[in-house]
Amino acid sequence: MNRLSKIIGGLFILFGLSWWGIAVYPYLSFAALKENVDPNTKEVAPPGVPGAAQQGYRVYAANGCVSCHTQFVRDKSEGSDIDRQWGKRRTVARDYIKDGHVFLGVSRFGPDLTTVGARQKDPQWFYRYLYDPRLFDSESTMPSYRWLFREQAIAGQPAQNALKLEGADAPRSGYEIVPTAEAESLVAYLLSLKRDYALPEAPEPKE
């Protein structure tokens, strides 16, 4: 046995084990996960991503939202996620089977977004938050995403989704700030983050 074959052979066996265990095995085993159908209510869980939200994940990915926001709720024994009301139960693998892209994230410089669509249901709230986070929390360090919006002249009636802004943020008179298509799909995506269904493997913890 020459030494190169020892190095490469050892690498294939030892390192290959981690490849098999962490990369290939989850790939094979999770592919078999099926949605849960409640025997009584016939409710399907998870329900899947609504059409309007399906493009929004791209905007979420492109702008690095994952740099500051996570999308998973840990068990009560692992942290205060549930007590912070970021979710009623921990998230499990089956929660993500219908998500094309999963953004777990590793930093919580901002709050977790697993159930943000259940906490806030008004698109206007999201638009204003994205436009200027300081409207809600004067010290927030979240960047303002003004470029996801455009200013347009009001033609007749104000647009339905025009932002309700006051003071320094208010647009020139006769003009209004409306979300771009990108902002609309991002907010549709955020609104779709609910996880408000039950899964037998993750019961809600008792108080």
Next chain:
Amino acid sequence: MSVSNQLADARSERIVTGNGSVLRAPILLFFFSGLFWLLVAAALWLLSCFQVVDPFSPLVFPDIPWLTYGRVYPVAMDLLVYGWASMIGVGAAIWILNSMSQNPFAGGYLPLLAGIIWNLGLVSGVWGVLGGGSTGMEWLEFPIYAAFPIWLAEIIMAVWAIALFIGRRKKSGYISQAFLLTAFVAFAWAYGSANGFLQIAKVTGPAQPAIQWWYFGCLISLWLTPLGIGVVYHFVPLLVGRPLYSAKLASISFWGIVAFGGWTGITQIIGAPVPAWIQTASIVAKVLLVIPVLAFATNLHLTMKGSFDLIKPNLALRFLVTGGMVFGLASIWDALTTFRSVNRILEFTWAVPGRTYLTLLGFVTLVAFGAIYYVLPRLVGRAWKYTKLIQLHFWFSIVALGTLVFNLTIAGVLQGFGLMDPKVPFAAILDLTKPFLLGYALGGIFIGVSVLLGVGSFLTVFVNPEWVPESNEAPEPVINEEVSLA
């Protein structure tokens, strides 16, 4: 893997890799590219520091999409890894593998080609992520049109390295060769399969985080780590003029890293919807990884024993040994913060990037500069002159690293305890961490200065006096004791 023959083998490196060799161009290309990307990375990273510390800063651009934090910060991190650390590592690896194999086949065009393709990949990656094409997966943000060229360039390097090793004149191998070959093969494997699974095959949702963070473990433990250790194991014995202390310890460090390295990445997402046994295995692996790393650090220490005086005058040695020692500390810190009891506090906080910087800006960056200071003068045939500048660079690097990691860790602990208590609102957590985030920005400025000093001293070598190999005087930066004591 014999230890003693390395010194004799390496003595011929001047002839093989000296002036006029076909490998001079590719090594210089990799060094210049690496330093260029370090400058870009530092600038973008500093920008992201200011943006996150002060949302009212004039450096926040709410109307310019490609200058927002969520795009700038990932690009800075990717460039630090794939631009700076990787390219300098490959440059140093070309030098080491060539001088150790003494193979008449140098195939200089292959590394040159790889260097060009690698840069094309990085340019596309920066363009892609800043332009809004990020995949949104940490450390794998580059879209496929940028990841593929980088992967291809790496494959070319792996083929070149193996061809060189197979055709080597000396039939024995040395430990640094084993580390470098491993790095090349493992990275091609990890980067290829991570991008293949996540971008091309687009695997089912719940499998994505496991693959993504498996890759992160490989990136640190089986790419940057073996590159760094390979460099230290090669140059330190040469600089102290004595073989590596123990072949057995070297072997332990090698096989330990190969066995445990790939398992370590999942420690980043403990509590995530990933099978519990994988999380436990990952924690165990991260703790066990301390064994090979300490075997390496002990070996380094015992090789240096009696020669520690040399660290003072010889600056290339100083960078390499300090980098190696920081690596020992970083891996102990990594292992300690992995235990569930500690991790539940520090997870998701500023302490996590702090931990990563300790490896990236401590171990990897110090070793990379050590390699540059050793190789560059021999490559261009010029002795080092402005040693004060390098001394300044060294101290600035240490102070910057300390400021950065200290502030991020304290901020992380405070943030962690804040997050643990559901009654503490987010705004209050921010208030707690604010002073330390200012310290983070200060650390960022120091890092920026040390980068400028490093790049500056790199450039001075081209105007330095010529080096005559026969004079036997070391061309790397050595402080003239009489002058420095005066």
